[in-house]
Amino acid sequence: MAKQLDYHTLREIFARFQAAEPEPRGELHHVNAFTLVVAVALSAQATDAGVNKATARLFEIADTPEKMLALGVEGVTDHIKTIGLFRNKARNVIKLSQILHDQYGGEVPCSRAALQSLPGVGRKTANVVLNMWWHYPAQAVDTHIFRVGNRSGICPGKDVVATERALEDNIPVDFQHHAHHWLILHGRYTCVARKPKCPACLIRDLCQYEEKTL
Structure with a gap:
């Protein structure tokens, strides 16, 4: 070192x-704070290019927690099955969508602690969202x-x-x-x-x- x-x-x-x-820009495709959270969570042990390919159609039809919930675990799984750990990630996407819907009115919180409380969102993911969406350093x-x-x-x-x-x-x-x-x-x-x-x-x-x- x-x-x-x-x-x-x-x-x-x-x-x-x-x-x-x-x-400089992050290479994960997203259209809003919610899809950014989902994309970064999906990128664990996967390439950005692979995530972008898997989410291209997904984000066209599910760019809010409510739309993602309507797809259900099986629907999300069908879209992301080309990336690593897709089954567990699909479950986490649905769980975090439910929490955002129930506790935050469908909005993504701008607090590191609140972001880290979401399933599949660790400190790195939270920091990416804070930096890229809210321009926090x-x-x-x-x-x-x-x-x-x-x-x-x-x-x-x-x-x-x-x-x-x-x-x-x-x-x-x-x-x-x-x-x-x-x-x-x-x-x-x-x-x-x-x-x-x-x-x-x-x-x-x-x-x-x-x-x-x-």
């Missing part, structure tokens, strides 16, 4: 990310961010919670909103797990990773 980079180095890193991609740490953060020294931590805290405590405030998107995309396409593409990396000269590829 690399040492935490200093403030000035972090500013330079995120200035480069910003210059290359001023408005929440940091959703996934395997990509955990890997990039520890390799580079941007946000090292022994677990995802420590990495999230390192992001919140050390990333300059003006970069906080988009920080997790830049890092996810960097981990997905450049700083990949098995053979990082160091020669093409925007921050190669600032990264502390000792085993850079040639």
Whole structure:
């Protein structure tokens, strides 16, 4: 695990990310806060592309908790059976839809605690929704961010919670909103797990990773 980079180095890193991609976007398709919650919950142990393919038709016919409830578990299952753990995920989608209908009038709450109380919604999912929909500077740490953060020294931590805290405590405030998107995309396409593409990396000269590829 690399040492935490200093403030000035972090500013330079995120200035480069910003210059290359001023408005990074999550890759999960959604049309409102509800479909975003469902999409992120479905993305656990599945690719964004796979989730997008599975939800394309689903979100056309069920973009509210009430419409999702009308489909029932079997109806949701039919749409998402191409992604991992689809049976359990279908049950969770129906359960969270019922809670949103019964307790929140069909609206998605904008509180981390309330979001995490929904079946199938963990801290990472809650943070994605808070960031993408309400533009709160929440940091959703996934395997990509955990890997990039520890390799580079941007946000090292022994677990995802420590990495999230390192992001919140050390990333300059003006970069906080988009920080997790830049890092996810960097981990997905450049700083990949098995053979990082160091020669093409925007921050190669600032990264502390000792085993850079040639």
